[in-house]
Amino acid sequence: MNHRLPAFWAVIPAAGIGARMAADRPKQYLQLGGRTILEHSLGCFLDHPSLKGLVVSLAVDDPYWPHLACAADPRIQRADGGSERSGSVLNALLQLNALGASDDDWVLVHDAARPNLSRDDLDKLLAELADDPVGGLLAVPARDTLKRVDKHGRVIETVDRSLIWQAYTPQMFRLGALHRALADSLVADAVITDEASAVEWSGQAPRLIEGRSDNIKVTRPEDLEWLRLRWANRL
Numbered sequence: 523m524n525h526r527l528p529a530f531w532a533v534i535p536a537a538g539i540g541a542r543m544a545a546d547r548p549k550q551y552l553q554l555g556g557r558t559i560l561e562h563s564l565g566c567f568l569d570h571p572s573l574k575g576l577v578v579s580l581a582v583d584d585p586y587w588p589h590l591a592c593a594a595d596p597r598i599q600r601a602d603g604g605s606e607r608s609g610s611v612l613n614a615l616l617q618l619n620a621l622g623a624s625d626d627d628w629v630l631v632h633d634a635a636r637p638n639l640s641r642d643d644l645d646k647l648l649a650e651l652a653d654d655p656v657g658g659l660l661a662v663p664a665r666d667t668l669k670r671v672d673k674h675g676r677v678i679e680t681v682d683r684s685l686i687w688q689a690y691t692p693q694m695f696r697l698g699a700l701h702r703a704l705a706d707s708l709v710a711d712a713v714i715t716d717e718a719s720a721v722e723w724s725g726q727a728p729r730l731i732e733g734r735s736d737n738i739k740v741t742r743p744e745d746l747e748w749l750r751l752r753w754a755n756r757l
């Protein structure tokens with residue numbers, strides 16, 4: 523492994539509405555151990571000595587962000603969110619260009635809704651991909667038996683899981699290549715759910731770096747219940 527950690531920019535898409543969470547506010551603004559989920563997700567990056575700067579994509583009418591202490595942090599710039607996550611990321615990349623980032627710079631994109639990223643995993647991603655020609659992402663191997671089903675929920679077959687992984691974030695790519703891949707794939711109306719799928723669409727093969735399975739995305743209420751229990755037991 524390469525132990526020289528490269529300098530990098532970070533992008534945090536935080537413009538989602540959290541429909542599956544169905545809370546009284548977007549899930550990134552729910553509390554976890556005395557801070558919002560978004561502050562936890564930003565924290566791992568803001569604490570990192572190799573960070574060059576960070577762009578957070580926010581809903582245009584977001585009323586919560588100005589109340590966070592980090593809203594005044596000079597290393598953080600805002601971008602407008604898009605109607606999909608990919609648009610939010612693309613707007614943030616444009617903002618990085620405006621800040622003087624160059625095409626060869628590394629960018630790490632991390633969900634606002636993943637508050638449990640460890641410093642060890644972040645450093646592992648940076649070290650493993652520092653010399654990679656494409657870039658890649660944290661991921662975890664499928665750990666349960668997998669079923670393919672019909673539209674009624676009846677099992678068709680058990681799928682071979684030995685080559686199936688779940689994509690996590692951060693996802694780490696060169697700014698220029700990621701910008702082109704996202705912009706071109708969106709114009710082509712491709713289905714893009716993460717940065718890696720845009721890079722795959724452009725014909726490149728991102729590398730998976732195995733991370734901790736507890737770097738979960740808060741998607742449904744039980745995810746936050748589980749994280750709150752973990753946080754409570756830490757204190």
Ligand SMILES: Nc1ccn([C@@H]2O[C@H](COP(=O)(O)OP(=O)(O)OP(=O)(O)O)[C@@H](O)[C@H]2O)c(=O)n1
Binds near residue numbers: 542
């Ligand atoms: N238009 C969007 C949609 C999503 N996101 C961000 O992308 C991350 C992962 O998306 P997801 O978990 O799907 O969040 P939501 O879109 O908020 O959730 P839901 O699909 O349940 O509405 C989140 O940090 C979310 O804020 C974003 O910046 N802009």
Ligand SMILES: C[C@](O)(CO)[C@H](O)COP(=O)(O)O
Binds near residue numbers: 688690715716739
């Ligand atoms: C980017 C991502 O977190 C990778 O797992 C995920 O694809 C985004 O969330 P969604 O639930 O797929 O919208």
